[in-house]
Amino acid sequence: MEAPLNAGFAFQGIVIFLAAPLAAGVLRKLKAVLQNRLGAPVVQPYRDLRKLLGKEEVVSGTASGLFRVAPYVVFAATAGACSLVPVVLARMATAGGAWGDLVVLVGLLALGRFALALGALEAGSAFGGMGSSREMMVSSLAEPALLTALFVAALEARTSEAGRIAAHVARTGGAAFGPGSAFALAALFLVALAECGRLPVDNPSTHLELTMIHEAMILEYSGRSLALIEWASQARLLLFMTLLVDLFLPWGIALDASAAALALGAAVYALKIAGLCAVLAFAETSTAKLRLFRVPDFLGAAFVLALIGLFSQGFIQWGL
Amino acid sequence: MFRILRRCARTGLATLPLEPARDADYELAGEKLRESIRRLRGGRSLYVREVDAGSCNGCEIEISALTSPVYDAERFGVHVTASPRHADVLLVTGPVTRQMELALKMTYEAAPEPKIVVACGDCALDGGAFAGSYAVAGAVEDVLPVDIRIKGCPPKPSAILGALLAAVERAGKA
Numbered sequence: 200m201e202a203p204l205n206a207g208f209a210f211q212g213i214v215i216f217l218a219a220p221l222a223a224g225v226l227r228k229l230k231a232v233l234q235n236r237l238g239a240p241v242v243q244p245y246r247d248l249r250k251l252l253g254k255e256e257v258v259s260g261t262a263s264g265l266f267r268v269a270p271y272v273v274f275a276a277t278a279g280a281c282s283l284v285p286v287v288l289a290r291m292a293t294a295g296g297a298w299g300d301l302v303v304l305v306g307l308l309a310l311g312r313f314a315l316a317l318g319a320l321e322a323g324s325a326f327g328g329m330g331s332s333r334e335m336m337v338s339s340l341a342e343p344a345l346l347t348a349l350f351v352a353a354l355e356a357r358t359s360e361a362g363r364i365a366a367h368v369a370r371t372g373g374a375a376f377g378p379g380s381a382f383a384l385a386a387l388f389l390v391a392l393a394e395c396g397r398l399p400v401d402n403p404s405t406h407l408e409l410t411m412i413h414e415a416m417i418l419e420y421s422g423r424s425l426a427l428i429e430w431a432s433q434a435r436l437l438l439f440m441t442l443l444v445d446l447f448l449p450w451g452i453a454l455d456a457s458a459a460a461l462a463l464g465a466a467v468y469a470l471k472i473a474g475l476c477a478v479l480a481f482a483e484t485s486t487a488k489l490r491l492f493r494v495p496d497f498l499g500a501a502f503v504l505a506l507i508g509l510f511s512q513g514f515i516q517w518g519l
Numbered sequence: 520m521f522r523i524l525r526r527c528a529r530t531g532l533a534t535l536p537l538e539p540a541r542d543a544d545y546e547l548a549g550e551k552l553r554e555s556i557r558r559l560r561g562g563r564s565l566y567v568r569e570v571d572a573g574s575c576n577g578c579e580i581e582i583s584a585l586t587s588p589v590y591d592a593e594r595f596g597v598h599v600t601a602s603p604r605h606a607d608v609l610l611v612t613g614p615v616t617r618q619m620e621l622a623l624k625m626t627y628e629a630a631p632e633p634k635i636v637v638a639c640g641d642c643a644l645d646g647g648a649f650a651g652s653y654a655v656a657g658a659v660e661d662v663l664p665v666d667i668r669i670k671g672c673p674p675k676p677s678a679i680l681g682a683l684l685a686a687v688e689r690a691g692k693a
Binding site for chain 2: 233234236243247254257406418420421425485
């Protein structure tokens with residue numbers, strides 16, 4: 200029983216990759232409706248990716264091999280990170296063996312963004328360097344907040360494996376969602392905005408020279424490389440959404456691999472992600488982008504929230 | 520925050536249905552277009568890079584209206600992009616001035632195959648009011664192979680979008 204559950208757990212990462220363009224499409228559609236537009240069909244990101252995969256690549260004359268390798272590293276690192284999280288199936292305590300935990304996940308995401316920042320420097324365009332330096336600044340501030348928020352969930356479940364945390368919280372019920380979790384959830388939401396290049400830290404739908412971060416790094420990429428990077432960044436967004444719902448609000452997730460439990464888990468997961476997309480669309484429509492020098496304040500607030508969450512979780516577990 | 524959302528709800532859908540393009544508005548020029556559309560999987564996703572080769576900015580105003588809620592080019596998968604590396608369509612406006620001739624050629628080289636060149640507006644087609652000027656190198660056709668020609672001075676936003684989509688559809692079927 201143990202082996203198929205382990206394999207099934209890792210295969211959930213593929214679900215994230217397959218569903219990520221759909222989630223991005225739904226998000227764009229919701230935002231378009233809020234802007235009184237009709238907007239692109241929800242399957243548009245799939246069409247974009249399919250077209251990009253069939254296109255030729257143009258590589259700048261100044262770029263070395265690193266430029267070509269970087270998109271594959273980004274894609275592989277994101278895929279690895281996706282295989283560590285529960286989507287519709289939690290990991291039971293009885294399933295033996297160790298699986299990569301949340302620290303590995305954060306590390307893999309950092310590897311991906313490091314590769315992308317290096318690749319962006321390669322083409323020798325001014326925008327690439329600007330985007331890389333901004334991305335590194337944002338990530339250096341977001342990462343401590345991210346880790347601290349994740350540790351709150353780990354403290355509650357006494358394990359740092361995402362799959363086991365989800366199983367613990369789902370089985371314990373409402374008692375597992377204390378004030379610490381509420382703070383950590385808020386912190387993780389803010390960090391997710393920064394990590395995925397959403398408003399108010401970065402705007403995914405603009406190419407304004409003064410503000411762009413992620414878009415500045417991918418300006419020089421074309422064809423298949425661009426498709427891989429875009430796909431990976433869509434998967435990263437869905438990965439963070441999955442972390443938000445499955446670490447803190449995993450109720451309904453499948454605790455065993457029976458067909459009924461999996462179907463229920465998938466339905467509940469789709470509902471939760473759709474709800475989160477709606478929240479994100481509302482938040483992005485009603486906020487303006489922050490000035491770049493205000494981003495540290497924003498991420499500082501996220502870090503403080505995560506820290507308060509960690510302390511309250513500690514007090515509840517061990518007392519003063 | 521809620522003021523914006525309330526206003527969104529009050530306004531309702533601003534997007535107008537697209538008027539079908541009239542045949543007099545555009546011409547297909549290149550033989551290459553059909554092959555390009557095939558390799559672009561039917562043209563349901565088009566990233567457009569706008570190149571101003573010396574235009575009076577009349578065409579630019581009409582093109583920037585395409586991204587507004589009223590025309591909403593994104594509903595057809597048409598997306599204006601910031602980099603020629605991402606582009607499937609080069610939308611060239613204005614007569615090609617001597618200063619912009621090299622830049623236009625470099626933009627064309629920077630875009631990955633398959634790429635579609637659209638000459639947009641009367642100046643791009645034959646130089647328009649600027650034809651024969653000492654500062655003008657010629658029409659877009661004199662510099663790049665043009666696939667689609669869109670007439671008008673300036674063409675209406677609906678005509679630009681309609682002509683682009685109709686041309687892509689016709690070439691895809693042919």
